Amino acid sequence: xxxxxxxxxxxxxTPLLAIAAPDRYRLDPVHTRVLFAxxxxxxxxxxxxVSGSEGVLVFDPDDWRTARLDVTVPIQRLDLGDxxxxxxxxxxxxxxxxxxxxxxxxxxxxxxxxxxxANVIGQLTVRGVTREVTLxxxxxxxxxxxxxxxxxxxxxxxxxxxxRSAFGVDGWASMIGDEVQLRIEAEAVRDRNAGDPADAAxxxxxxxxxxxxxxxxxxxxxxxTP
Numbered sequence: 001x002x003x004x005x006x007x008x009x010x011x012x013x014t015p016l017l018a019i020a021a022p023d024r025y026r027l028d029p030v031h032t033r034v035l036f037a038x039x040x041x042x043x044x045x046x047x048x049x050v051s052g053s054e055g056v057l058v059f060d061p062d063d064w065r066t067a068r069l070d071v072t073v074p075i076q077r078l079d080l081g082d083x084x085x086x087x088x089x090x091x092x093x094x095x096x097x098x099x100x101x102x103x104x105x106x107x108x109x110x111x112x113x114x115x116x117x118a119n120v121i122g123q124l125t126v127r128g129v130t131r132e133v134t135l136x137x138x139x140x141x142x143x144x145x146x147x148x149x150x151x152x153x154x155x156x157x158x159x160x161x162x163x164r165s166a167f168g169v170d171g172w173a174s175m176i177g178d179e180v181q182l183r184i185e186a187e188a189v190r191d192r193n194a195g196d197p198a199d200a201a202x203x204x205x206x207x208x209x210x211x212x213x214x215x216x217x218x219x220x221x222x223x224x225t226p
Contacts, residue, residue, distance in 0.1 A: 022060035039177025
C-alpha cells in the first residue's frame with residue numbers, strides 16, 4: 001500500500017517538475033553587445049564596444065537562483081571607433097588579442113534582489129587570468145518576439161566594474177585608468193537544443209596559448225602607444 005501511494009505521489013509531481021524546469025536560451029550575437037569605458041590620460045573616458053558574444057543561459061524567471069550562464073566574448077572584435085586605437089588596445093602589452101582572442105564568463109551563483117533584478121557572480125577570464133566578477137543584472141523583458149520566427153526571447157541589461165591590472169592588463173598605467181566600467185545589453189532566444197553549461201565537459205581556459213614548438217624562435221614584444 002505504501003509503495004503504491006509513493007508511486008502515485010511521484011507520478012502526480014512529475015508534471016509540476018516539468019513545468020518548473022528552467023528553460024535554456026542561446027545568446028543572440030547580433031543583439032548582444034559589451035560596452036566598456038576607461039579613463040584616457042585624465043582627459044576623458046574612452047568608449048569601446050565588443051559585439052558577437054555567444055553563449056548559453058539557463059533561466060527560470062520564478063527562480064533566479066537556478067540560473068546559469070556561460071558566455072564567450074570575441075576580444076578581437078573590439079572597436080574603439082579608430083583603427084589605430086583598436087590595434088593599440090589589442091597589442092601584446094595590453095589585451096594581447098592575438099594570443100588571447102576570447103574572454104569568457106561562467107556564472108557560479110545568483111543572488112536575487114527582486115523579480116527583475118539580481119547579482120550574477122561568476123568567473124571572468126581575460127588574457128588567461130581568471131577573477132571573480134559580479135554583474136548587476138536587470139531583466140527587461142521575457143516574451144515572444146514580435147518578429148519571425150516569433151520565439152520566446154529574454155532581454156537583459158547588466159553593469160560591472162573591474163580592475164584591468166587584476167587581469168594582467170597593466171600596460172600604460174600613466175595613460176590609461178585602471179578601473180574599467182562595463183555595460184552589457186543582451187538578448188537570448190529560447191533553444192531547447194542548447195547545451196547545458198553544467199553538463200559540458202571541462203575545457204582549458206579560453207585564450208590559453210599553446211606551448212610553442214621547440215623550433216620556434218621567440219619574437220620580440222612590440223608595444224603600441226594607445
